[in-house]
Amino acid sequence: MTRIALQALRKEYAGQVAILDLTLEIADGEFFTLLGPSGCGKTTLLRMIAGFNSIEAGTISFDGTVINDRPASERNIGMVFQNYALFPQMTAAKNVGFGLQTRKIARAEAERRVAEALESVRMGHLKDRLPGQMSGGQQQRVALARALVIQPALLLMDEPLSNLDAKLRVEMRDTIRQAQRDAGITTVYVTHDQEEAMAVSDRIAVMNLGVVQQVGTPAEIYRRPANRFVAEFIGKTNLLERDLVRQDGRALIDLGNGQIIDVTDMINPSASGRVQVSVRPEAVKAASTGLAAEVVDETFLGSHSQVRAQLVSGDIVEFLEFSQRSVLWQRGEKVFLHVDTNLLTFFDAASGMSIMAGAAV
């Protein structure tokens, strides 16, 4: 069981900075996810922790011990790779047993642990299959068992589910979460799928361009994004740029056609000027009064439909409509939108940083 601390970590590829002075703490037994767009440095960071990438500056420590110079083979890390990386010439059982063999675990005990590990991912019946004879999901299960069986100090997974189909992805992520909970192993998980990150993580670090944008629980990140990048990357949102007006000690924002909201208690006392209001789709409902808008289109998606409407200000707002009308709205139809003020977040228009009360400025 391990606590991980990354201190001012930096990685350069031929002078090009890939990870910039990154500091993070991961708690013992935590399921921690690195989330971010392609090329933001997730894999790079994970491989630095694993010991496969050089470290240009800063330290990585496990339980307070700096391990920068410890070779990968001695870090006691279980890794699960995107392409499974099973040894092609070894059966499932041999693959899982490999790490025990290098640790010189006695034969009988090793066999017992291999059987247990394969059983825990429901692969016991296929223990004599070669990787070439297994489906992608089965290979990924074996890879997971192989990483867990060595009782690693830390489990690292780099987009382990991205080669699987949508249905299997959901099933496997539950398997992974379950296995991780049972073993209580500190886990760093990499994905660019925000839904997956939300579903499995205790905490998430949202990264962009080699810099951590925000660290928090899924709910914190979704509800209180630290900046515009996070708000847009996690879930969908509509950004409305408006003026923040101070009047009689109150902070007011005019959303349009007379809909003035009082945000005094929500934002930093010092904030003013141009702001961006982040309106999540679920904060908007069609109503009999409110913001006047004109429907652009409505897409039927089964349990609900997705509506895009244009405000008088010209902004397009997207929201979800759950009423099961038999006829969809047509382009140009007039609607009124009610906005739930409690679900809004606010950013400084220039810097893109959150101006919510309590947010770091």
Next chain:
Amino acid sequence: MKIGGKPVDGWTSIALLLTGGYLFMVVWPLVTVLLASVTNGEGFSLDGFATFFSSRLYYGTLLNSLLVTICVTVLAFVIAFPLAYFMTLFRIPGTRTIQVLILASMMSPPFIGAYSWILMLGNNGLITRWFKDVGLEVPSIYGFTGIVLVLTLQLVPLIFTYLMGAWRTIDVSLLEAAESMGMTGWRRALKVIMPLLLPTILGGSLLVFVRAFADFGTPMLIGQGFRTIPVLIYSSFVGEVSVDRSFAAAVAVIVIAVTLGVFLVQKFIVDRRTFSMTAMRPIEPSPLAGWKGWGVYAYVYGFLVLALAPLVVVVVSSFRNTLYGQFVDGFSFRNYLTAQRDIIRYITNTFSIGLTALVLLVIVAVLVSYLTVRRKGALTGALDTMTMVPYVVPGLIIGIALITAFSQPPLVLTGTFAVMVLALAIRRLPYSVRSTTALMYQFSPSIEEAAVSLGASKFRTLVQVIVPALAPGIVSGAVLSWVTIITELSTTLFLYNTSTQTLSLGIYAQVIRGQLGTAAALSTILLILTMLSLFLLLRLSGGSREIRL
């Protein structure tokens, strides 16, 4: 420990060791040849080169060689292209067998081909005599015609194998697209397919060029008055021509320069036009009917007969009775029985020397390819380039280089077991390194990282994970290397003595001595060994028809 940001570990030492070994065993001997070519007893002199270019007797051999090589390269391609085209596009009865037989003829040693054509069409040959009996003269097989005939038949299969590999990467949709634009048949083959195959064609042609240019056995046996440059090197080195060693060295340097030039030109062209293709849907052969079908069959089977005839003739001849080395009427096992003791010695040597060379070769090839693929750096890059050196150096010259460098104390290797092993391993190394490197590249680095993260050391990972996973490819490559090692003649020609004489050297010696019966018996044994290896290779590569050269 770190030096310049890179971790220094066991691999660096291995890379240094290999580089050192290579510098000492390969580069240094070649440098001695180079030095010998520009010095005489006293100091710097270009006398060797001057002598070469002063007499038609000498520089003529270069022209002869170039003439032969260009003819062979062009002919081999012209014959092989339709062969591969037919075999890919049309369903020909016995396709699998045909491919195996073509492979078999490719793997048989060229000097056996030369020897066999002499048995058929030589002054006293079978066919020559039949024709004489009915009062007809057949054109002489000796000289230019014979060399070109033998080498072409030998090398068509090589280019054919390359082309078949390339055809398999072409997707049917490409052919269909061309057809939908109104291009079919030969026009399509030339306009659409040829450019796609060009890198392969050039690569294969280079190999044909290098082999034909460097071949010593064929012109030596069948060339007679028509001398090519390897024959000149041989005779000047053994002192038949009354000039000093700096002359032989100068000729060797000229040969290397020509081969290197051709190699660089080919590389320059190929690097510019490599396409990466994989066929989602490879071409399915279609059935043939009518006169077109018969034409195609006649072409394919005709080539097969021509390519295999020499082998059949040698095998049959080995059972003919002989008198003072010449064939006479009647059949028996006498050739085998009388030469029994020699045969056993040759076979023992072939196996002991060949297998030792093979083991050395495979180990070095695996290490070098691992280093160049996974440990990219200046040192490993240099190592990779160095291992390619023997690719452009004909075997005869490798032999000369080794004796020039290692025939004086403190290190006298001439005539030893070690020098035979060394020479054979060096000769084959470029091919082995290349094929193993291709295997390494296909091997995902994350599998290696998985092993390391599970606690295995880099070395353990190589031995327990990478090599076993690549084993099928490595073993197939080793079998191919084995075949080239047992059929190698020119590299070891200067290096052997009676206690290290192998089968192929034995055949050469017997032919030169006029012991045709013994030579046929030995050739038959060598052919059987080759065919067994081929059989093993096909078993190993199982269903996959791809064979790496």
